[in-house]
Amino acid sequence: MRRRLIQSTLAVVLVVIAVFGVSLVIVETRTISNSAQERVESEALRLASIIDSRVLAEEKVNANVLRNPVGKDQYVLITMPGRAPIEIGTKPQGDVIHSTQHGEEGETVTVQEPRSSVTREVGRTLLIIGLVALLAVVAAVLLAVRQANRLASPLTDLAETAERLGSGDPRPRHKRYGVPELDRVADVLDSSAERIGRMLTAERRLAADASHQLRTPLTALSMRLEEITLTDDPDTVKEEANVALTQVERLTDVVERLLTNSRDPRTGSAVTFDLDEVIQQQLAEWRPAYRSVGRAIVSSGKRHLQAVGTPGAVAQVLAALIENSLMHGGGTVALRTRVTGNQAVIEITDEGPGVPADLGARIFERTISGRNSTGIGLAVARDLAEADGGRLELLQAQPPVFGLFLSRTPPARKPDEPHPTVR
Missing domain, CATH: 3.30.565.10 (Histidine kinase-like ATPase, C-terminal domain)
Structure with missing residues (x-):
C-alpha cells in the first residue's frame, strides 16, 4: 500500500508538472523571442533618432560616435544618401533577428542580432524551470512518503490489533491516528475488544460458578449413593433413592439457573x-x-x-x-x-x-x-x-x-x- 500511495502521488505531480511545465516553456519561449524582436526594433529606432539629430545639428556621424549605444552582440548597418555605409559590430552568421528603420533625413538603419542569444536565454529559462520541477518532484516524494507512512502505519497497527483480538487478547489499545476514518476503525476495534473481554470474563465466571455450584449437589448425591451401596434394607434403599432423585432435580435446577444467568443474571x-x-x-x-x-x-x-x-x-x-x-x-x-x-x-x-x-x-x-x-x-x-x-x-x-x-x-x-x- 505504501508503494502504491507513493506511486500515485508521484504520478499526479508528474502529470501536473508536465502540463504546466510544457505550457510555461511555450509561453516563455515566445515571450523571449518577442522581447528580442522588440529590443532590436527599439535599437534601430533609437539609432535613427540619434542620426537625425546629429545631421540636423551638422555634427559628424561615424562608427566611433555610434559605437557606444550599440550592444556588443548587435550588428548595425547605416546607409545615408551621398555617404559611405557605416558598419558597427560583426555581422552575425546564420539565423538572425533584424529590424530596419528609416530616418527623416533619408538614412536607413538596420540592426541585426544572432538568434543564438535568444536560444541561450531560452536555455537559461528552461534550466530554471527544470530545477523548479525537480524541487517539486523531490518535495512530492517527501510528502508522498510522509503521507504513505501516516496512512500505512495506522493500518498496520489496526491489522495487528485485529490479529490480537483473533488470538484471544481482548485488551483495547486506545490509540488514535488523527485520521477520522482510521480513528473510527480504531474505535470499533476497541469497542469490540471490550465486548470480547466482557464475554470472556463472563464465560470464565460462568465456568467458575458452575464448578462451585455443582460441587455441592454432586457431593450430596454421591453421599446418598454411598448410603445405598452400604445397606441391604429395601426401605433404606428406597428412602435414599428418593433423596438422590431430589438431589438430581436440584442439580438440574442448578444447571438451568446457571444457563439462565449466563444470558441475563437478573432473569x-x-x-x-x-x-x-x-x-x-x-x-x-x-x-x-x-x-x-x-x-x-x-x-x-x-x-x-x-x-x-x-x-x-x-x-x-x-x-x-x-x-x-x-x-x-x-x-x-x-x-x-x-x-x-x-x-x-x-x-x-x-x-x-x-x-x-x-x-x-x-x-x-x-x-x-x-x-x-x-x-x-x-x-x-x-x-x-x-x-x-x-x-x-x-x-x-x-x-x-x-x-x-x-x-x-x-x-x-x-x-x-x-x-x-x-x-
Missing part, C-alpha cells in the same frame, strides 16, 4: 415459597456431613415464614453458607429465622473463630478466602441473592453471623403475566 423466577421447606431440605442434606466430623446443624426461630424468591437459588445460598461453616467454622451451626419489617431473614452462625479482621466486608469479593479455597462461594451466594431481589450480608464477624434477607411482598405482575408457581 429469575421469583415466587412466594415456604422457608421451612428449603431449610429442612438443607438440614437433611448436610446432617450426614456434619455428623461425620462430630458436629451438629440445627434450626430455630419463626416458623412457616413466606418469602419471595427462587427456591433453588435460596437453597444454593444456604448450601454455600452451610458449607462455608463446615470448612471454616466450628461447633454447632444454627439457622435462625426472623422477620424485620417487610423482610424475612435467615441467619447462619457457628461457634468458630469467625471472619478475620483483615477481611471484613471483602469476604464477599471473588478470590478472597480465609483459607486455601476457591474464594468464590460467598461471592456466588451474594450474586444469587441479589438476582432474586434479596441481599446477603455479614452481620457479625466474631462469632460469624451471615444474614440472608428476602422480601415477603410478591413482585408486581404485568397484566398479561400468569401467576408464578413453585416448582
Whole structure:
C-alpha cells in the first residue's frame, strides 16, 4: 500500500508538472523571442533618432560616435544618401533577428542580432524551470512518503490489533491516528475488544460458578449413593433413592439457573415459597456431613415464614453458607429465622473463630478466602441473592453471623403475566 500511495502521488505531480511545465516553456519561449524582436526594433529606432539629430545639428556621424549605444552582440548597418555605409559590430552568421528603420533625413538603419542569444536565454529559462520541477518532484516524494507512512502505519497497527483480538487478547489499545476514518476503525476495534473481554470474563465466571455450584449437589448425591451401596434394607434403599432423585432435580435446577444467568443474571423466577421447606431440605442434606466430623446443624426461630424468591437459588445460598461453616467454622451451626419489617431473614452462625479482621466486608469479593479455597462461594451466594431481589450480608464477624434477607411482598405482575408457581 505504501508503494502504491507513493506511486500515485508521484504520478499526479508528474502529470501536473508536465502540463504546466510544457505550457510555461511555450509561453516563455515566445515571450523571449518577442522581447528580442522588440529590443532590436527599439535599437534601430533609437539609432535613427540619434542620426537625425546629429545631421540636423551638422555634427559628424561615424562608427566611433555610434559605437557606444550599440550592444556588443548587435550588428548595425547605416546607409545615408551621398555617404559611405557605416558598419558597427560583426555581422552575425546564420539565423538572425533584424529590424530596419528609416530616418527623416533619408538614412536607413538596420540592426541585426544572432538568434543564438535568444536560444541561450531560452536555455537559461528552461534550466530554471527544470530545477523548479525537480524541487517539486523531490518535495512530492517527501510528502508522498510522509503521507504513505501516516496512512500505512495506522493500518498496520489496526491489522495487528485485529490479529490480537483473533488470538484471544481482548485488551483495547486506545490509540488514535488523527485520521477520522482510521480513528473510527480504531474505535470499533476497541469497542469490540471490550465486548470480547466482557464475554470472556463472563464465560470464565460462568465456568467458575458452575464448578462451585455443582460441587455441592454432586457431593450430596454421591453421599446418598454411598448410603445405598452400604445397606441391604429395601426401605433404606428406597428412602435414599428418593433423596438422590431430589438431589438430581436440584442439580438440574442448578444447571438451568446457571444457563439462565449466563444470558441475563437478573432473569429469575421469583415466587412466594415456604422457608421451612428449603431449610429442612438443607438440614437433611448436610446432617450426614456434619455428623461425620462430630458436629451438629440445627434450626430455630419463626416458623412457616413466606418469602419471595427462587427456591433453588435460596437453597444454593444456604448450601454455600452451610458449607462455608463446615470448612471454616466450628461447633454447632444454627439457622435462625426472623422477620424485620417487610423482610424475612435467615441467619447462619457457628461457634468458630469467625471472619478475620483483615477481611471484613471483602469476604464477599471473588478470590478472597480465609483459607486455601476457591474464594468464590460467598461471592456466588451474594450474586444469587441479589438476582432474586434479596441481599446477603455479614452481620457479625466474631462469632460469624451471615444474614440472608428476602422480601415477603410478591413482585408486581404485568397484566398479561400468569401467576408464578413453585416448582
